[in-house]
Amino acid sequence: MNSSVVPLAADSSSLAPAAQHAELQRALAGLLAGETDLIANAANFAALVYTTLPGLNWAGFYFLRGNELVLGPFQGRPACVRIAMGRGVCGTAAARRVSVLVADVHEFPGHIVCDTASRSELVVPLLDGGRLIGVLDLDSPVPARFTAVDQAGMEAAVRLLLEACQAR
Ligand code: SME
Numbered sequence: 001m002n003s004s005v006v007p008l009a010a011d012s013s014s015l016a017p018a019a020q021h022a023e024l025q026r027a028l029a030g031l032l033a034g035e036t037d038l039i040a041n042a043a044n045f046a047a048l049v050y051t052t053l054p055g056l057n058w059a060g061f062y063f064l065r066g067n068e069l070v071l072g073p074f075q076g077r078p079a080c081v082r083i084a085m086g087r088g089v090c091g092t093a094a095a096r097r098v099s100v101l102v103a104d105v106h107e108f109p110g111h112i113v114c115d116t117a118s119r120s121e122l123v124v125p126l127l128d129g130g131r132l133i134g135v136l137d138l139d140s141p142v143p144a145r146f147t148a149v150d151q152a153g154m155e156a157a158v159r160l161l162l163e164a165c166q167a168r
Contacts, residue, residue: 013054021153024052028157032164038133043073045136045161049154050075055142057117061126062090063134069094072134079114088112090135093123097132099151103144115139122146124154128162 012020031044042061050059060074062083069083069090086095088110093100102121105111111121118139126133136158140146 012052017147017149017153020053021149021156024048024153025157025160027052028160032160036165038165039073041161041164045157046073046075049138049157053138053150055140055145056138057115057141058137058139061134061136062094063126064094064132069134074137076139077115080112083112089121089123090137093125093135094132097125097127097130099124099155101146101148101151103146117141119143120145122150122154124151124158126158126162128166133162 012023015023027048028045031048032041035041046060050056053059056076058074058076058079060076060079061072062069063072064070067085069085071079071081083091085091089100089102089105089108090112092110100121100123102108102111105113105118105121108121118141120140120143122138124136126135136154138146138150138154
């Protein structure tokens with residue numbers, strides 16, 4: 001991270017969702033500037049999202065290791081470490097290589113419970129060209145917390161992350 005640019009973890013809960021994501025992306029660009037390490041950038045990404053987007057109880061990453069997803073940097077309660085491709089919301093997003101937005105996790109067949117408080121979930125795949133690197137997972141205790149605006153915002157944020165890590 002560029003040490004002269006330390007984005008404040010602003011409380012954006014009073015902003016409209018689109019403005020929350022615009023603010024998040026602005027802060028994220030500062031956090032990622034000058035750093036290419038994926039683990040370091042993913043850790044700061046998770047911390048920024050968790051402390052700025054309202055209504056989350058978990059935010060973090062699973063990375064593809066062989067044919068399964070393995071827990072990466074996150075904020076929230078300890079979580080399951082390994083998820084098979086195609087299993088749960090994370091494994092489904094990874095296998096299909098598309099974002100999965102779940103309004104009620106109780107209605108999602110095969111949902112993997114890490115925190116019983118979670119009621120809705122958004123998972124965005126990390127794709128480097130066509131290559132799957134892992135997934136971003138957001139959980140909320142609020143039913144139907146995530147919308148298409150959140151999905152588009154987090155897809156844009158993930159692109160910023162991957163671009164920063166490719167920069168040489
Ligand atoms: N609920 C996820 C598992 C990961 S935790 O929520 C952090 C799933 O069904 O894939």
